[in-house]
Amino acid sequence: MRTKQDKLIITILIIYTALILYFLFFGVGRPGAAVGNNEYRFNLIPDLIQLRFPTLSDLKNFRVFDLGNFAGFIPFGLLIPRLYRCKFIRFIPLFFLSILIIETLQMLTYLGSFDINDAIVNSLGASVGFCAYKIGFRFKSIWKELVVTAISIVVLSTAIIGFSELLNKSFTKIEGPVIALNELESNSNLPVDKNLQSFEIGDEKIEPKINVYGSEGDNVEVLTYDFDGKDIVLSLNYGIPDNASDYDGKVVISVDGEEVETYFNKDHASSEFNIDKVNELTITIEGNAKLWDVTFKEMKYWWN
Template identity: 45%
Template sequence: MGVKLRKILVIGTILYTLLILYFLFLAFNRVEHATSQYGYTFMMIPESVPLRFPNLTDLSFSWIYNFGNIAAFIPFGVLFPLLYRTHFKKFICLFILTIFVLETLQALTFLGSFDVDDVISNTLGAMIGFCAYKIGFISKITWKSLIKSALTVVVLLIGIMGISEIIDVTLEKSERPIQGLQTLKQLTGSMPITHDLPSFTIAGEKIIPKLNLYSSEGKEIKEYKYTLDDKKEVLLYYNFGFPDHVDSNSELIIAVDGNVMLQSTEQYSPQAELINTALVTVSEITITLKGNVKLWDVGFSEM
């Protein structure tokens, strides 16, 4: 590699790294909304598969987010081996260590949370990049080798989506039927809507709840609290989002046994999200809604 090309790659790597750090710590109004009110957030149990096949007729924001979590780190798998010749094991170990440090800093500075799903997705991206490097960049770079590298990235991404689909279907078959959260004993708070459920629009998508609907309007704060009688190996399902054309300050908080599991504001999640969270032992679930936020089809199943 020529000296001039190496300088260009070094500068490009530094600039790209700074861009990624910006998105990790400063983008999406993170500084403005950083707060220690709810403590540190460490999500150590994988909550979803890395990347499923997209719905081409209705591409969701969550799929774009998951895709970006992988694709954004592919360049590192190419650039770093190009600049510093290294073996796959050493590269991946150093990369995982770095991501663990960055995710921990996000949580400790309240600029985000430690999410093991992000660690998995980011690492998959770096691995794809390293494979592309091995095929197209380790020897003489030609148009043919570049095309091979691009095809490698595409094939590996499709492979990840295929494996994710298989894992998702397998997990669904191993779970018990989903029960609405309202079937549990309610301790205090408001009651969700369970009949004649109204529809609403989030991110341009019409939402039609099936199980239940938890909502708040304007500046009103609503709290729902349920007891699970120390159920073990529970999967909690929920969808949440902030309706379109709403300017009020909105917030959703889900706490399990007094520990905040999810805290989201309008600025962080302007879209509908489908989430399932694995919980080991659960005694009590508390849901707090402020402003114009919708939480629907909240249910649980036992493994």
């Protein structure tokens, strides 16, 4: 027979569940976004745990969605075990299955997407609530139980988010120092212009600071560099000088024989883009095109 306390907990659980379901299916403009959408959106491959401590900028601009996905499900771990005595090994698989069903409904109704990462973060939140409840309920005094449970939530949440940040940083590549392209050896005999003389493009004075590559007339210059499978961020500037005999020129960036970027207009263009797993980088310069201040940064793990 249910006690008054159980009935109160059931009422709170029903109301809270309704609020969560409303947010999941009708919050943040989901119905409007679903209009005209006829494609299922899903992510079946889990990434690293998408949790991190919010910065002041996140709090100011309300960018705490992932943290909300975590904290919003802690109450389920607190309330459900009070009604149904169960062990963690039974509770969390059933809870995870329930979240998967909700994620599937979001996808099928076009009111969201199926995201395995969300299901994992939701379940972590419920796990924190469950463990905090198990720690706190041992105390007979209701006030001691509440205090210990609250402290347990803070400690466990901090530990999980901290571990998530450490894991993410350990397996996320970061940019290394800027390196001039001319510091690498090329198979081309094309000399690098070390004078770095200024020139004009579109009446704008260009003053290279690192390097200059170019060709003239009908010439075609090809530079090839070996990167041994590295992930890099390539930066460059392109243009055709105003004093060129004509404005015909082109630069093609290829990686392992596949073209990834092409520049062929007269105007000055600056570009920076990521290239993954580069073995051979080839730069083809045609006509009166010029490249200058060409650099790269290697992407690597902090522990490298």
